Amino acid sequence: YIPDRYTEGYGISFKGIDFAEDNGFSLIIALDCGVKAIDKVAYAKEKGIEFIICDHHRPGSSLPDAIAVLDPKREDCTYPYDELCGCGxxxxxxxxxxxxxxxxxxxxIPYLDLVATAIGADIVPITGENRVLAYFGLQVINDNPRVGFKAIIDQIKKQSLTITDVVFIIAPRINAAGRMEHGQYAVNLLVETNLENAQKFAAKIEQFNTDRRGLDQEITQEALLQIQENAEEKRFTSVVYKDSWHKGVIGIVASRLTETYYRPTLVFTKSGNKLAASARSVKGFDVYSALEGCSDCIEQFGGHKYAAGLTLLEEQYVTFKDQFEKVVSETIDPNLLTPEIVVDAQIDFDRISPKLLRILKQFAPFGPGNMTPVFMADKLYDTGYAKGVGEHEKHLKLAIIQNGRGPISAIGFNLGDKLALVRGQKPFSAVFCLEENEWQGNISLQLKLKDIK
Known part of the structure; x- marks a missing residue:
């Protein structure tokens, strides 16, 4: 049973429980939700329906009266690894x-492709058991993909997928179905066994994803404008609201806003007779705890240290916005409001080789808690062919030399505004990761730039 996020909200719903009763079900297994659904589990119990809850969100002060509440975030949970995602x-x-x-x-093992996708999509730490599950799940995706994944992979024409590809290619498409229409479209794709049918589902989902991208860019621009019009550029938080914003993309918009204003961020929209919001934080700051400090003007909330969701009454919005700003301003270390890039090592171009990249790849899959190694090099020069690429030339493409070594091709996403720094044979420093670039069947070593100065 896949709830409709617009008519039922997130997680367990009364409508879902009624559906179970009408169809003679006596047990509901809740996945990635339910640890705070005390009233809904009680409602189900009155109808003779039991619950097993599989969740990884933080519990409240009391737990639902279910047969079992499986959640590694429970204080009394003795499972040795507490960073499993809900699917895990x-x-x-x-x-x-x-x-x-x-x-x-x-x-x-055939199910591990789904587990790996969930680990990537939910941005949980890729350490311990998650790393093992992601590693073997990627093997399934690459060696024996289910028909639904094959339909997506065939569209992007990549020979083998990394966890980064799962995060940025597969996960957004699966999510787009629920954001723009209904999650059932994604389920249909993932359980389909006929390739021709799967390709039709994939084409539909591709359209959802295209629509989602246009919508989140449009809403992000409106939100940025709202911050400027309210003269809120210097605040400790970004809290924005418009009743017509699409509920399915407010989480993405909150993440986008932190790229411009690096601080705890909430994006609200109208949802029925209440306001719903997605919250995103910055590295090192617990937004869930900050929301707990505002709980007197929140109807309900749940989530993690870095991402959360909440609902409140419209008349509470201004009070909440002021209170959230106050809580964050009093508790956040100001240093956390400046994004930092942690460099693992300084390196010269004579040490960069395909062999080094092969060694680094043994640490994969990469992700939170096990990030791709970041290097820094200085006294770099562009060969003279640097240019802006992509829509509005917002990305930077160049070939770099150092002390006669090179050139090594480099790409800097969203670094198009740094083009002037590298032109005219001016020396510069760069922070980057090493990666393989696959283009028209050819594989070459490439620097993925994180910043230059």
Whole structure:
């Protein structure tokens, strides 16, 4: 059962429980939600319907009265790894059921493509068990992809996918279905066994994703304008609201706003007779705890340290906005409001080689808690061919030399405004990761620039 995020909201819903009753179900397994759904689980119990909850969000002070509440964030949970995503918790339940039936992990490997996708999409740490699950899940995606993934992969024409590709290519398309129309479209794609049907589903989802991109860019511009019109550029927080903004993209917009104003951010829209918001934070600041400090003017909220969702009454909006600014201004270390790039090592071009890249790839899959190594090099020069590329030339493409070594091609996403820094044979420094660039069947080493000065 996939809830409609617009008519039912996120997570367990009364409508979903009624559906279970009408269709004779006596057990609901909730995935990636439910740890705070005390009233809804009680409602189900009155109808003779039990719950098993598989969640990874922070619990409240009390738990729902369910058969089981599986959540590694529970203080009394003794499971040795507490960073599983919601899908990972569900996979653990699946593993336990399989072991009862005499099956082993080998029987469950075909499902790891879904687990790896969830790990990438939910931006959980890729450490410990998550790293193992992501590693073997990527093997499934690349060696024996399910038909639905194959339909997406065929469109992008890449030979092999990394966790980064899962985050930026597969996950946004799956999410776009629920954001723009209904999550059932994505489920249909992922369980489809006929390639021709899957390709039709994938084409539909591709359109949803295109529409989603246009919408989130439009709303981001409106939100930035609202911050400027309200003269809120110097605040500790960004809190914006418009009743017509599409609920499905406000989380993406909140992330976009932190790229311009690096600070805790909430984007509100109208949802029924209430306001709904997505919250995003900056590295090192616990936005969930900040929301707890404003709980007297919030209807309900849930989430993590860096991302959360909430609802409140429209008349509470101004009070909440002022209170959230006050809580954050009193508790945040001002240094956290300046984004930093942590450099792992300084390197000269004579040390950069395909062999080094092969060694670095052994640390993959990369992600939060196990980030791609970041290098810095100085006394660099462009060969003279630097240019802006992409829409509005917002990306920077160049070939770099150092002490006669090179050139090595480089791409800097959203660094198009730094073009003047590298023109005219001016020396510059760069912070970058090493990666393979695949173009028309040829693979070459490339620097992925994070910043230059």
């Amino acid at each position: 918790v569900g996979f653990k339940l699946l593993q336990a059921l399989a072991s009862k039936r005499g099956e082993t992990i080998e029987d469950l």
